[in-house]
Amino acid sequence: MATQHSRAAARMMISPAVLLLLCWMLIPLGLTIYFSFLRFNLIMPSGNEMVIGVFGHGLRVPGPEDFSGWENFYWFITDPSFQAAIINTLVLVGGVLLITVIGGILFALLLDQPMWGQGIVRILVIAPFFVMPTVSGLVWKNMFMNPVNGIFAHLAIGLGMEPFDFFSQAPLASIIWIVSWQWLPFATLILLTALQSLDQEQLEAAEMDGANWINRFFFVMLPHLARAITVVILIQTIFLLSIFAEILVTTNGGPGTATTNLTYLIYVSSLLQFDVGMGSAGGVIAIILANIVAIFLMRMIGKNLDA
């Protein structure tokens, strides 16, 4: 498979797929960047009235004459909710990462112990990962954290305490908790498999060398898990930067902007305020931020992935 001829053939064969993927990525990206420089507001159209059917009510497709320079970016960034959204995004990602990595390690250690009903316990632990975000958001909102009907409220009342209204008193923490609950299985699974690949003789050698359990954990297990932890952090960061459904079905970004992250702010701009141009500008900013985070992550922990 390594002759000149076969390599050329292989390139020809995969080129349609590569081209398709490229279009798939480049067209939306290109359009987003294009729209971000246009004045494109669905409720305040301006300029010539070239009505088209699809948009109905006198809307029109914006053209080059609507070019507005950096205005969309300027207004998006100076919006007071932008700063809140950035902070919320970082707190959300950081909080969930912290809980899932630490919790995942603890769960992995627990599940690695031989115990009765191991198979069933493992499946149960993985189960939350199969629940779709919207559903888990609603389940947590209505069945657990609801201050009137939720289980936590019942427990609090049963113990003679005031029920805690999670989404109004600790909205971001509640969202972090829900998202952590969803991602904990993923972290656990990856870390468990990593833990199982640890050579038992290394642990025995450490035991012979006089290392107690804590030393064995910090000197043998944790370094062995480093690579798996890196993978968990990288993959989860990518997905956590774009958390949306959980926020939409529980707090709607509120109270105020307490749970508005960047994704949710883009949604608000483009679909609640009908400002496509501003939403696109937010999208471009999100892409840039995600790349900055990715570069930092790669720099910081990417070296763990070599050899």
Next chain:
Amino acid sequence: MGRIVLEKVSKSFGETEVIPALDLTIDDGEFCVFVGPSGCGKSTLLRLIAGLEDVTNGQILIDGEDATSVPPAKRGLAMVFQSYALYPHMSVRKNIAFPLRMAKFDKAEQDKRVAQAAEVLNLTDYLDRRPGQLSGGQRQRVAIGRAIVREPAAFLFDEPLSNLDAALRVGMRLEISELHKRLTTTMVYVTHDQVEAMTMADKIVVLRAGNIEQVGSPLELYRTPRNLFVAGFIGSPKMNFVNGSIAAKHNAATIGIRPEHVSVSSDAGDWPGKVGVSEHLGSDTFFHVTCEGIADPITVRVGGEVDLHYGDTVFLTPASDHMHKFDDKGLRIE
């Protein structure tokens, strides 16, 4: 310091008894080798001594003190594992220093002992490398280094050479023997390779299915194997066994004769036969000869190069003073 005594030690995993009660004494400074085929319980026995497995019944005494329920780290033993079990994320220096660090030695003492061990094992130039950057033999030496810095009462080796290639194995065999002569610390060594056992041991313990078949010095086992199993296991190539009417002539159920104790002649001898496959090693030649009335081909050793070919007729004569006789239970007849 390092006398290990096993008294009625047995081990079961659930219902399965892996090691029936056995007694064994390993004297201070002795190089003791546990040898036996795969699954004979030799590694389990070593792990019992190390404390990595719990003894089901019986007692383990180390230097006269009951160590049966003492945790591994407190027994004063050091173990070298088959996979070396080096810590891959630590440098060689840190690997060797690890037991000292765990025992809370101060930094200067750690450095001193690591330097000494590295000196002994020719590792001084590699101290800052990671195990992944070392060859198999060097990794083996790091594992030994990690064991010697603790100055243990005894070393336990669990098939340490089985991951090395043949040439390196011979070299490391010598190095470990050399180390034993220098340190004069008790060493317990597990292997399935009888050549390692013969060349290194002061005392060999032959195990089969958890039972001790025979204990003795290499030459004792070679000269007077107690039963058929030991006779067949010790010595390379294997001892030839003959039963039936030929054995009956010598008043035994089975007679055994080593390949080096059979003489070959092309005109006269006790057992006529045809030459089969021959193996030329240069210094020696091994012939596999099919003899009349003997089920298995007889292996014979002839010094140097001999002009015999496939299909030639030869006559074999066993040296009667080197013949081993066994009764119908497989036990040696004196």
